[in-house]
Amino acid sequence: MIEVTCAILLFENKFLITQRSAEAEHPLSWEFPGGKIKTGESPEDCILREINEELEKEIEILEKLKSIPFDYGFKKIKLIPFLCSTTSIQLKLKEHIQAKWIQLEDISDFDLLDADKKLIQHPVNKAILEKYSGKQMDKTR
Numbered sequence: 001m002i003e004v005t006c007a008i009l010l011f012e013n014k015f016l017i018t019q020r021s022a023e024a025e026h027p028l029s030w031e032f033p034g035g036k037i038k039t040g041e042s043p044e045d046c047i048l049r050e051i052n053e054e055l056e057k058e059i060e061i062l063e064k065l066k067s068i069p070f071d072y073g074f075k076k077i078k079l080i081p082f083l084c085s086t087t088s089i090q091l092k093l094k095e096h097i098q099a100k101w102i103q104l105e106d107i108s109d110f111d112l113l114d115a116d117k118k119l120i121q122h123p124v125n126k127a128i129l130e131k132y133s134g135k136q137m138d139k140t141r
Contacts, residue, residue, distance in 0.1 A: 001069065001076045005047040006034030006116065007059060007084045013133050014089075015104055017112070018054075018096035030110040032081065032119075033096065043080045051084070055099070056092040059084040062132075066124045070115035079115045081125065083132060104133040 009016040009032075018033045020026055035050035037043060044061060051059050065081040089101055102110070107120065119125055 001078050003037045003043070003078050003080060004034060005037060005043050005050060005080045005082065006032040006119070007047050007051050007082055008032050008065070008120075008129065009051070009057075009059060009084050009086055010062070010132055011086050011089050011101060013103070014101040015107070015129075015133070016091075017100055017102060017107070017110060018093070019098040019100075021095070021097050024095075026113055028097075028111070029113045031113045031116050037080075044082070047080075047082050047084070054093075054095045056094065057086060057090075059086050063128060065119070065128060066122050068115060068119045068122060070118055072114070077115060079119055081119050083128060104129055 016033070017030045019030050020028060022028055033051060033054050034047055037046040047061065048059065051057050061082050061084050063083045065083055068079045070077050070079060091099060093099055120129060
């Protein structure tokens with residue numbers, strides 16, 4: 001099982017989602033940015049490194065959310081999510097083709113990766129995200 005971190009990045013009640021390139025695994029899907037944990041690296045260090053590498057963004061971890069195992073059929077992952085904050089919406093895309101700051105209730109308008117959908121549907125995670133956003137979340141597709 002591959003351990004992967006992701007940041008659910010919050011700025012002024014909006015969350016960041018990023019779109020994968022056409023050449024990437026899961027082409028053109030939307031996701032919460034993050035990446036694989038390196039040997040000897042903690043999940044916290046991984047998410048800070050990944051967001052800096054992918055978005056040239058400094059973030060602060062607010063809370064670790066409930067991890068989600070997911071089987072894509074060709075690979076199994078353990079998605080380790082962190083709710084994070086930042087001081088501005090400015091970022092620099094290094095691996096993704098698009099980024100959007102969205103309201104939580106609008107997330108179902110995007111083709112989010114299946115593991116990310118499962119992550120935000122988990123009752124514990126959903127309650128935390130709704131608390132921070134101050135909004136109810138629609139069901140994801």
